Amino acid sequence: xxxxxxxxxxxxxxxxxxxxxxxxxxxxxxxxxxxxxxxxxxxxxxxxxxxxxxxxxxxxxxxxxxxxxxxxxxxxxxxxxxxxxxxxxxxxxxxxxxxxxxxxxxxxxxxxxxxxxxxxxxxxxxxxxxxxxxxxxxxxxxxxxxxxxxxxxxxxxxxxxxxxxxxxxxxxxxxxxxxxxxxxxxxxxxxxxxxxxxxxx
Amino acid sequence: xxxxxxxxxxxxxxxxxxxxxxxxxxxxxxxxxxxxxxxxxxxxxxxxxxxxxxxxxxxxxxxxxxxxxxxxxxxxxxxxxxxxxxxxxxxxxxxxxxxxxxxxxxxxxxxxxxxxxxxxxxxxxxxxxxxxxxxxxxxxxxxxxxxxxxxxxxxxxxxxxxxxxxxxxxxxxxxxxxxxxxxxxxxxxxxxxxxxxxxxxxxxxxxxxxxxxxxxxxxxxxxxxxxxxxxxxxxxxxxxxxxxxxxxxxxxxxxxxxxxxxxxxxxxxxxxxxxxxxxxxxxxxxxxxxxxxxxxxxxxxxxxxxxxxxxxxxxxxxxxxxxxxxxxxxxxxxxxxxxxxxxxxxxxxxxxxxxxxxxxxxxxxxxxxxxxxxxxxxxxxxxxxxxxxxxxxxxxxxxxxxxxxxxxxxxxxxxxxxxxxxxxxxxxxxxxxxxxxxxxxxxxxxxxxxxxxxxxxxxxxxx
Ligand code: SF4
Numbered sequence: 001x002x003x004x005x006x007x008x009x010x011x012x013x014x015x016x017x018x019x020x021x022x023x024x025x026x027x028x029x030x031x032x033x034x035x036x037x038x039x040x041x042x043x044x045x046x047x048x049x050x051x052x053x054x055x056x057x058x059x060x061x062x063x064x065x066x067x068x069x070x071x072x073x074x075x076x077x078x079x080x081x082x083x084x085x086x087x088x089x090x091x092x093x094x095x096x097x098x099x100x101x102x103x104x105x106x107x108x109x110x111x112x113x114x115x116x117x118x119x120x121x122x123x124x125x126x127x128x129x130x131x132x133x134x135x136x137x138x139x140x141x142x143x144x145x146x147x148x149x150x151x152x153x154x155x156x157x158x159x160x161x162x163x164x165x166x167x168x169x170x171x172x173x174x175x176x177x178x179x180x181x182x183x184x185x186x187x188x189x190x191x192x193x194x195x196x197x198x199x200x201x
Numbered sequence: 202x203x204x205x206x207x208x209x210x211x212x213x214x215x216x217x218x219x220x221x222x223x224x225x226x227x228x229x230x231x232x233x234x235x236x237x238x239x240x241x242x243x244x245x246x247x248x249x250x251x252x253x254x255x256x257x258x259x260x261x262x263x264x265x266x267x268x269x270x271x272x273x274x275x276x277x278x279x280x281x282x283x284x285x286x287x288x289x290x291x292x293x294x295x296x297x298x299x300x301x302x303x304x305x306x307x308x309x310x311x312x313x314x315x316x317x318x319x320x321x322x323x324x325x326x327x328x329x330x331x332x333x334x335x336x337x338x339x340x341x342x343x344x345x346x347x348x349x350x351x352x353x354x355x356x357x358x359x360x361x362x363x364x365x366x367x368x369x370x371x372x373x374x375x376x377x378x379x380x381x382x383x384x385x386x387x388x389x390x391x392x393x394x395x396x397x398x399x400x401x402x403x404x405x406x407x408x409x410x411x412x413x414x415x416x417x418x419x420x421x422x423x424x425x426x427x428x429x430x431x432x433x434x435x436x437x438x439x440x441x442x443x444x445x446x447x448x449x450x451x452x453x454x455x456x457x458x459x460x461x462x463x464x465x466x467x468x469x470x471x472x473x474x475x476x477x478x479x480x481x482x483x484x485x486x487x488x489x490x491x492x493x494x495x496x497x498x499x500x501x502x503x504x505x506x507x508x509x510x511x512x513x514x515x516x517x518x519x520x521x522x523x524x525x526x527x528x529x530x531x532x533x534x535x536x537x538x539x540x541x542x543x544x545x546x547x548x549x550x551x552x553x554x555x556x557x558x559x560x561x562x563x564x565x566x567x568x569x570x571x572x573x574x575x576x577x578x579x580x581x582x583x584x585x586x587x588x589x590x591x592x593x594x595x596x597x598x599x600x601x602x603x604x605x606x607x608x609x610x611x612x613x614x615x616x617x618x619x620x621x622x623x624x625x626x627x628x629x630x631x632x633x634x635x636x637x638x639x640x641x642x643x644x645x646x647x648x649x650x651x652x653x654x655x656x657x658x659x660x661x662x663x664x
Binding site for chain 2: 013014015016018020021024025028029030031032033043048073074077078079080081082083085100101102103104107108111112160161162163164165166172173174175177178180181183184187188192193194195196197198199200201
């Protein structure tokens with residue numbers, strides 16, 4: 001997995017972009033993870049008749065080729081649907097830089113290697129302006145050193161240690177946690193009878 | 202050392218420490234629905250893993266099923282429902298499907314069945330799992346990868362949250378409900394204002410609430426970004442947890458499930474209950490709300506251009522005019538339902554307003570009880586008749602319905618809905634649909650009036 005990601009940044013300054021905006025519910029009637037690129041930001045990208053909305057940033061040059069978003073406050077709020085993160089990945093997005101993300105979205109991103117650096121409102125606003133200008137802005141996110149290079153700017157970001165390690169290392173949390181099977185069994189052995197839920201009972 | 206309720210819940214469920222500050226957290230009970238679990242089961246399949254403890258999980262069909270009849274309304278929804286049942290059969294997991302009298306919205310079903318008790322840790326692939334905080338239990342929403350993780354290990358990799366105390370002191374004014382309390386809190390703290398926090402609610406006005414009201418409050422804590430919501434367990438919580446089909450002996454009695462006297466919080470917010478009016482949302486984020494006697498905002502003079510643009514966008518989407526009185530907002534439909542406000546207490550409150558009155562001409566009004574058992578209880582009390590006589594469409598099946606419109610109950614482009622639900626996002630109830638959040642009694646008042654209305658001007662019919 002990468003220690004850094006680089007790409008063209010697109011400005012998406014809306015605040016409170018919820019997971020239904022990222023992945024509208026009509027794309028959730030599925031039992032697989034695939035085929036979600038089309039649904040990502042669908043109502044922003046397309047009108048009701050399915051025509052491209054030319055005014056939407058990801059439909060315009062040069063941002064059509066963006067792989068990094070600079071986003072508004074509280075991005076990813078709302079429903080827990082991981083489909084939002086899967087879709088962003090399938091659309092070719094590797095990172096979103098913001099001032100804060102909703103908790104479930106943040107954890108879903110970590111599981112799928114989507115990088116979410118947290119910066120100050122001032123730094124975010126400055127990057128929004130740079131990204132919105134003419135030819136766009138090439139950004140490089142150094143995950144290991146928690147630092148973003150955006151044009152002339154060098155911006156430190158926040159990311160907790162476990163998320164940082166997980167993004168760099170990749171791997172599979174489920175399999176990794178099963179290495180603690182003994183500890184889980186020991187914990188369960190200490191639970192009283194009344195502390196074992198049995199829905200089947 | 203003094204500890205918060207949150208600390209106690211995390212400490213008692215810690216299996217071991219992990220590198221990077223995470224811990225492995227034991228999950229006592231896990232709930233699944235039909236749309237966030239399929240890929241978790243296929244993940245198990247691909248990795249050749251078993252479910253660690255099948256009896257600690259429950260699956261409920263609630264999001265995609267129609268409420269007019271039992272049959273799935275299209276082939277794709279049927280695939281989701283059948284897939285969940287097949288996965289549960291294969292792994293020996295309890296499944297409450299359509300036609301099962303225990304079926305309903307997951308967060309209504311679980312307390313009804315006695316599957317939540319003070320001191321538990323509960324996870325579910327749904328953001329409103331915060332509801333269980335009403336019992337002094339730690340409930341939180343997870344994504345599908347974490348659903349897979351909890352199926353395979355009965356644990357989650359967990360990062361300790363910061364703590365926020367929201368104290369609501371004093372008595373509520375007449376006509377003001379739990380829904381108004383939480384809408385006020387969202388307004389004060391802001392959508393996302395509690396990102397990274399576990400929020401504990403305390404104070405006289407919280408303790409005075411019954412369990413239904415406390416569940417409404419904890420349910421919507423996620424709208425301020427709270428990953429968990431908590432209320433100290435008291436006699437009311439223990440009382441409701443007892444005597445249900447699954448509550449026999451379910452007890453987590455190692456601690457007193459309340460924050461210690463003097464426990465420290467990272468942030469404290471205090472709200473005066475007497476100052477809370479009945480609220481309605483006017484915008485497209487749950488923190489955009491105003492008193493029913495108020496006006497659509499026209500923006501403060503010192504607003505940044507960005508904030509002004511966001512305000513204008515919300516007002517334009519909602520089809521409103523800055524400065525207009527919210528009571529002049531005419532509605533097309535009324536919806537009572539969702540895990541926020543579809544319990545028997547909510548139905549009684551709405552019925553009290555509706556009794557002897559009629560829904561205004563041109564307003565389409567729908568009521569979907571939160572669960573099959575809730576519906577049966579309401580019918581036994583004759584509430585269905587009150588709703589039907591008033592002109593509400595009393596739905597025979599339960600589910601999320603028009604809370605998120607994943608079934609066939611969809612608001613049309615531009616349709617304006619007075620709704621007892623929890624989210625007024627753009628497109629939440631249908632593409633282009635406009636949602637106004639409020640308490641169920643306020644939805645009833647709006648339905649009768651044909652526009653947003655003050656429930657305090659509706660005196661109940663004499664018995
Ligand atoms: S009722 Fe609404 S908020 Fe509650 S679980 Fe269903 S869709 Fe989610």
